[in-house]
Amino acid sequence: MASTPQQSDGPVRPRGPRTRSRASHSLESVLAGAVEILDESGAQGLTIRALATRLGGGVASVYWYVSGRDELLDLAADSVLAGVLEATADVGGGDPIEDIRTIALTMFDAIVDRPWLGAYALRDTTSQIHSLQLYERIGEHVMRLDLTPRQTFHATSAVVGYVIGTAADLGQEPPAAVVSGEVSREEYMASAAAQWRALDAADFPFIHHILDEFDGHDDRDQFLGGLDLLLAGLRLQAQG
Amino acid sequence: MASTPQQSDGPVRPRGPRTRSRASHSLESVLAGAVEILDESGAQGLTIRALATRLGGGVASVYWYVSGRDELLDLAADSVLAGVLEATADVGGGDPIEDIRTIALTMFDAIVDRPWLGAYALRDTTSQIHSLQLYERIGEHVMRLDLTPRQTFHATSAVVGYVIGTAADLGQEPPAAVVSGEVSREEYMASAAAQWRALDAADFPFIHHILDEFDGHDDRDQFLGGLDLLLAGLRLQAQG
DNA sequence: ACCTGAACACCGTTCAAGT
DNA sequence: ACCTGAACACCGTTCAAGT
Numbered sequence: 001m002a003s004t005p006q007q008s009d010g011p012v013r014p015r016g017p018r019t020r021s022r023a024s025h026s027l028e029s030v031l032a033g034a035v036e037i038l039d040e041s042g043a044q045g046l047t048i049r050a051l052a053t054r055l056g057g058g059v060a061s062v063y064w065y066v067s068g069r070d071e072l073l074d075l076a077a078d079s080v081l082a083g084v085l086e087a088t089a090d091v092g093g094g095d096p097i098e099d100i101r102t103i104a105l106t107m108f109d110a111i112v113d114r115p116w117l118g119a120y121a122l123r124d125t126t127s128q129i130h131s132l133q134l135y136e137r138i139g140e141h142v143m144r145l146d147l148t149p150r151q152t153f154h155a156t157s158a159v160v161g162y163v164i165g166t167a168a169d170l171g172q173e174p175p176a177a178v179v180s181g182e183v184s185r186e187e188y189m190a191s192a193a194a195q196w197r198a199l200d201a202a203d204f205p206f207i208h209h210i211l212d213e214f215d216g217h218d219d220r221d222q223f224l225g226g227l228d229l230l231l232a233g234l235r236l237q238a239q240g
Numbered sequence: 241m242a243s244t245p246q247q248s249d250g251p252v253r254p255r256g257p258r259t260r261s262r263a264s265h266s267l268e269s270v271l272a273g274a275v276e277i278l279d280e281s282g283a284q285g286l287t288i289r290a291l292a293t294r295l296g297g298g299v300a301s302v303y304w305y306v307s308g309r310d311e312l313l314d315l316a317a318d319s320v321l322a323g324v325l326e327a328t329a330d331v332g333g334g335d336p337i338e339d340i341r342t343i344a345l346t347m348f349d350a351i352v353d354r355p356w357l358g359a360y361a362l363r364d365t366t367s368q369i370h371s372l373q374l375y376e377r378i379g380e381h382v383m384r385l386d387l388t389p390r391q392t393f394h395a396t397s398a399v400v401g402y403v404i405g406t407a408a409d410l411g412q413e414p415p416a417a418v419v420s421g422e423v424s425r426e427e428y429m430a431s432a433a434a435q436w437r438a439l440d441a442a443d444f445p446f447i448h449h450i451l452d453e454f455d456g457h458d459d460r461d462q463f464l465g466g467l468d469l470l471l472a473g474l475r476l477q478a479q480g
Numbered sequence: 481a482c483c484t485g486a487a488c489a490c491c492g493t494t495c496a497a498g499t
Numbered sequence: 500a501c502c503t504g505a506a507c508a509c510c511g512t513t514c515a516a517g518t
Contacts, residue, residue: 059503060495061501126431132447136447143446153457155466157465165404196365206375232473237469264482289511299511308511
């Protein structure tokens with residue numbers, strides 16, 4: 001999935017000024033480069049130096065477009081949410097709760113695809129315009145339920161909080177492993193299951209009760225299980 | 241709210257050499273020191289060097305007790321959950337869902353007290369024993385609802401995911417401010433509300449619909465609003 | 481068994497200077 | 500307006516050496 005290095009091969013080219021000695025960026029190219037690095041090596045791999053190298057320029061030029069590493073992460077995450085926004089633009093045909101579910105699931109899938117997203121999406125709506133629009137979009141569907149403003153506010157925040165929270169949790173690599181490729185997520189989950197199995201059943205009746213469900217479970221099913229509880233509660237509230 | 245340092249004052253008293261030239265730690269004192277720093281300056285402030293200085297020793301000695309900074313954060317967070325475990329030991333008198341609500345709220349309050357907790361609590365049950373026990377405890381109450389193992393697994397994970405997700409979100413400082421004390425959380429929220437108010441009402445009908453609720457809202461109420469939706473859905477499932 | 485000082489290999493960020 | 504190289508002030512982690 002890595003993009004080609006975009007190697008600037010010196011001051012080549014026959015005629016024309018095009019010296020190439022000086023790199024030229026834009027906010028879009030900076031964020032696109034950041035997203036590439038994030039996809040390849042996670043948040044830890046996104047250093048300003050690595051980004052500058054990928055862009056073929058010096059470190060300091062990044063700071064022309066972005067105030068620092070934190071803002072870079074926020075904006076890179078937010079830029080990706082444009083895709084979720086687009087993918088959910090048409091949602092709205094039927095049952096409001098069904099529509100909310102569809103949007104939430106699209107968000108979840110986007111974060112599963114890019115685990116680093118969970119920690120930086122929807123963090124600061126004053127700088128993250130797409131995050132704000134996504135919040136707005138979910139909220140508009142919740143409004144269709146004719147609750148009070150307060151209920152509408154709480155329900156929308158709960159859905160967003162649940163999605164981000166659950167997805168961020170899943171996106172977290174086990175203590176230093178996955179990125180370096182030493183341990184796959186499957187191996188890690190299997191070892192966790194084994195460790196649970198070794199626990200004393202008298203001390204951990206619940207863990208043993210759900211062990212077979214945990215072992216080899218599908219993250220998406222787990223996410224949907226909780227989401228549907230939340231939405232069932234919401235439907236109940238909407239019915240009065 | 242920080243616990244007392246639990247200062248181990250060396251191979252104490254009687255007489256003896258007491259040179260003080262050599263520091264002496266323990267895993268407990270290392271974690272206690274880490275928690276102090278986290279309470280004072282957040283995760284960003286917890287550097288190995290700052291911790292070593294607080295302990296009165298050299299940097300390298302920290303690595304005798306902990307494999308690295310990540311594990312330090314995980315263990316420090318988990319050590320604090322011992323308090324939540326203790327505080328919820330007696331819960332269990334009445335309605336299972338009411339009990340789940342009580343435990344979830346206690347967790348939430350603990351994270352509000354220590355915003356750094358949200359990002360590191362319940363991350364890795366193989367190294368975080370208290371996290372595992374808390375998960376177990378909530379699960380035991382869910383078991384009382386007589387659902388299928390799969391439903392029990394999903395419901396417990398959903399509650400934990402919602403608590404951690406929501407609390408972690410609230411615990412996030414606005415882009416570089418709060419820790420340094422430049423901008424208070426109140427000021428930040430007020431400015432966010434002002435910015436929302438400035439949005440075009442045609443483009444953001446939902447935001448305007450909930451603006452008065454958002455402005456000056458209480459985080460705890462918001463948390464409970466969503467939690468009660470989730471629990472209502474769970475109750476419905478238990479009755480079904 | 482546990483602690484230390486010093487070193488290594490990085491970081492984010494700034495700034496005077498260039499174009 | 501935008502880019503650069505070099506410097507500053509940090510980091511986490513390791514390791515040979517001490518006790």
